[in-house]
Amino acid sequence: MAMETVTQYAVQYGMQAIVAVGIFSVGILLARWAGNLAQQWLEGQTLEPPVRMLLVRVIKIVVLLFTAVIALDALGVPIAPLVAGIGVAGVGIGLALQGVLSNVMAGLSIIFTKPYKVGEHISLLDVHGDVVMIDIFSTTLMHPDHSRVVVPNRKIVGEILHNFGTIRQLHLTVEVSYKTDLNQALALVQDILSSHAHVLKEPAPVIGVSRLGHPAITIAVEPWAKVVHYGSLQGELSKTIVERFRSAQIEFPAPPVAPTSA
Incomplete structure (x- = not known):
């Protein structure tokens, strides 16, 4: 009886599963191709490395999500309830990660407005040092005593900043x-x-x-x-x-x- 049930499900959903796996595999290849293409194009633009990296990752994620939705639809999974569930989960995750998201938004603001760059000396929040790294979440300063000061980006945006330049x-x-x-x-x-x-x-x-x-x-x-x-x-x-x-x-x-x- 159990064997018949397994066979029945295999016959009924086997082809759908194969098609879904095939679609998602193609999506992985497309995401990689789109990411490489975007990377080559962005390298010719006047953008900071963190911005290029972020945009490439966003493009890859969008392609993967799109193909994942198509694969689930081919598998017979109802898409509308799934999208609604993802939306509710996204709200909960957003509330739980307010600090992280605020760092990300502040990091994007710093990267695009460029109040300072790597190699410049800045002073803010009672700390100072040479800027050695700017990423989405934080800015890393090299202190004169060769220690590193990691400042969350949300602490920087809106504060008085003294940029000495190079x-x-x-x-x-x-x-x-x-x-x-x-x-x-x-x-x-x-x-x-x-x-x-x-x-x-x-x-x-x-x-x-x-x-x-x-x-x-x-x-x-x-x-x-x-x-x-x-x-x-x-x-x-x-x-x-x-x-x-x-x-x-x-x-x-x-x-x-x-x-x-x-």
């Missing part, structure tokens, strides 16, 4: 005594900056007297450098300035003597 300005100061020939000191600083390979010629460095204090004159040294050289350049320039000033016998002010108690 260059940063250093803010150095050096104090000299009032006996110093300021023209000589400024010329030395200009020579140091112009001879250093990592100091940018454009924008031009800013050099000048920034403060007349006691007991010293403060000289501001503010050159520009690429983001990758910013950290090391501060120490290199400070060391070179001290050495060159000593060689030129430019005096540094003596530190104030603390009063002694009687």
Whole structure:
């Protein structure tokens, strides 16, 4: 009896199952072909890599869903109740994944509006670093101490963001005594900056007297450098300035003597 039932179902639905499997197999091949075709076309467009990847995946999923519906219809499955069930399930999943979906929408907003790009230095939400990756869910920053900061995209959209771009300005100061020939000191600083390979010629460095204090004159040294050289350049320039000033016998002010108690 059981064997007859199995045979009956095999005869009744076997051909439908074969057709459905065939349709879905063709759909997989079509999805792969459509994805490759879209990838080749999008590579010629001015789009960020995450956008290209997302669009290719969406095209593949749409083709697979379309062929899956056709395959189920060929198998004899009622399509209307299935679509309604998927819609209800989609609402529930959407409510459960609000945080994830908000990250996705924020990621798309970042990718299309481009408030920053990979390789630029940004500061926001009390963190800063070089942008090393932008994907659909988060943005990854490389901190100056070489640690990684992963920021959810929904935390970025709508916040105040400081984008330094690919260059940063250093803010150095050096104090000299009032006996110093300021023209000589400024010329030395200009020579140091112009001879250093990592100091940018454009924008031009800013050099000048920034403060007349006691007991010293403060000289501001503010050159520009690429983001990758910013950290090391501060120490290199400070060391070179001290050495060159000593060689030129430019005096540094003596530190104030603390009063002694009687």
